[in-house]
Amino acid sequence: MRLTFPLFGTAAAISWRRTLGVGVLGALGVGAVLWLLLTGHGRLALTLMLLELFVAMATVNVRVAILAVFAYLIVLGDLRRLLIPLFGWSGLDPLLVVGSVFALVVVAGALVNREIRFDTKLAKWTLALMAIMVLQIFNPKQGGLMVGLAGAMFLIVPICWFWVGRTYATPAFMRTLLYGLVLPLALVAAAYGTYQVFFGYLPHQQRWLEMNWYQGLGSPNNPSPISLFASNTEYGKFLSIGVVLAWAAFLKGNRMAGGIALILLVAVALTGIRGPLFFSLAMMVGLWAVLSRSTVVWVLRGGLAAVVAIVGLTVGLTTATQLDIDPRARKRLERQAQEFVYAWRGQTDYSSADKHFSMMLGGYLYSLSNPFGLGIGSVTKAALKFGGRAYNTETHLGNSFVALGLPGGVLYHVIIFLIILYAFRYWIFSRSLISLAILGILGVTMASLLAGEAYAVGPLTAFCAGAIDRLYSNCIVNKIN
Structure with a gap:
């Protein structure tokens, strides 16, 4: 008896012996999950169960499995909070490694099937970068091997999504991923986050806040919205991705998408985080500019759109902060106005843009005095968790040199x-x-490949980077032929 189904994208004939072997492994996996549950390791049991599910899906249809994993990564933050009453809380949550381990398994399968090729400049340079990152695991300056190994889980393993994208991305699949999954979930996340702005956290999120409050969330009495995500920062970045997806659809003729882009942009503003709002507007300007086929017109359109965006943002924030709206929402908008209105007018001495630029510049200068770097774990949470030496510039460009x-x-x-x-x-x-x-x-995320602590946005960005390498290469080949 022989069964035939696609394995990691290729047809594979599975004999009854192999089917039996897979069944035995599955039974052992179920047994392991039950044992972990009975011994009080609920999060680890759920991790193993999810990995078995996603890998099993990949043996049938890897692209469906990729969609499922991205859906999981997007809701991961709130899923972990919902599990607190059942399994408690752990800063070293095994659920965080599900996406990374899945990517490793898929890449390993693609290598075995010889589906991964290193035939472009980008692929070769990315492979070289990963080699340097592996060496930096053993850099003693970061404080020990555990810091380096944990840092690898945050930075090296997520880059495996580059190879997943390069191997399995097609135009049709990217449309399904971006417009069938990411954009709808961006709307869900926006609704959830906006609810938090006006009504506060839900009980399970409040419980998590009491256990894990940190300064980046703002006042414990009026914390920044986090929606489905592990942090408010990732929430803002994910919304900005939704903005440009809707805006691109609008520019390509879908008029309803323009309204969706506006709704998501308002949700971005209500996060109170300046970076996502700036990059969302900048890419809306940029995407409209490049619709033209003339370089001169790009510049003219870009300049005109930038002026409109600046005036609209200034007037919008000034008006919104003067309205009689919920104090919690006004506080978020005033935080935006402090950067985009008051700082430009010289009405405040503080500018987060200046601060972040200085931190990034510090990362560049650090490499001059320490040309061999501080180690891959130094710019991640691993340094703090394992007592290592931490130096984070809060920008992937500066962190790359550190x-x-x-x-x-x-x-x-x-x-x-x-x-x-x-x-x-x-x-x-x-x-x-x-x-x-x-x-x-890639514009709103600055094509960051060092965003492993953004558990959904980081892999999605790396996947899109790999997809571009594949799609552009295929486009060139088709043009030549």
Whole structure:
């Protein structure tokens, strides 16, 4: 008896012996899950169960499994909070590694099936970057091997999503991922987060807040919205991805998508986080500008749109902060106005943009005095959890020099440049919705490959980077042929 189904994207004939082996492994897995539950390791049991489920799905249809894992990663933050009454809370939650382990398994399967090729500049440079990152695991300056190994889980393993995207992305699949999954969940996240702004956290989130409050959330009495995510920062980044997806669809003729983009943009403003709002508006300007086929018109359209965006933002925030609205919402908008209105007018001495630029510059300068870097764990939570030496510039560009040293930092910047360049060229060649949408995503995330602590946004960005390498390469081949 022989069964045939796609294994990691290729047809594979499965003999009854192998089927029996898979069944035995599945039974052992179920037994392990039950044992972990009975011994009080509920989170570990759920982790093992989810991994078995996602890997089993991948043996049938890897692309469906990828969609399922991304859905899981998007809701992971709130899922962990919901489980507190059942399993308690742990800062070293095994549920965090599900996406990374899945990516490792898929990449391993693709390597065995010889589906991964290193035939482009971007692929070769990314492989070289990962080699440098592996060496930085053993950098003694970060405080020990455990710091390096934990840092690898945050930074190296998520880059495996680059190879997943490069191997399995197609235009049709990207449309399903971005417009069938990410954009709808961005709307759900926006509704959830906006509810938190006006009505506060739900009971399970309040319980988590009392256990895990940190300064980045603001006042415990009026914390920043986190929606489905592990942090308010990732929530803002995910909303900005939703904004550019809806905006790209609007620019390609879907009029309803313009309203969706506006709704998501308001939700971004209500987070009180400045970066996502700035990058959302900047990419809305940029995407509208590149609709033209003339470089001169790009500049003219970009300049005009930038003026409209600045005036609209200034008037909008000034008006909104003067309205008789909920004090919690006004506080979020006033925080935005402090950066985008008052700082520009010279009415305040504080500017978070200046602070972040100084921190990023510090990362660049650090590599001059420490050319071999501080180690891959130094820019992640691993340094704090395992007593290592921490130095985080809060920007992936600055962190690349701190963690990887001068050679690794330079190589990382080359890779980011190539990703943006290929995304731009892919748009010029194809003029498709997907090319415009991916360009927008890579723009609002700055094509960060060192965002492993953003458990959904980091893998999604890396996946899109790999997808661009594949789609652009295929586009070039088709043009030549």
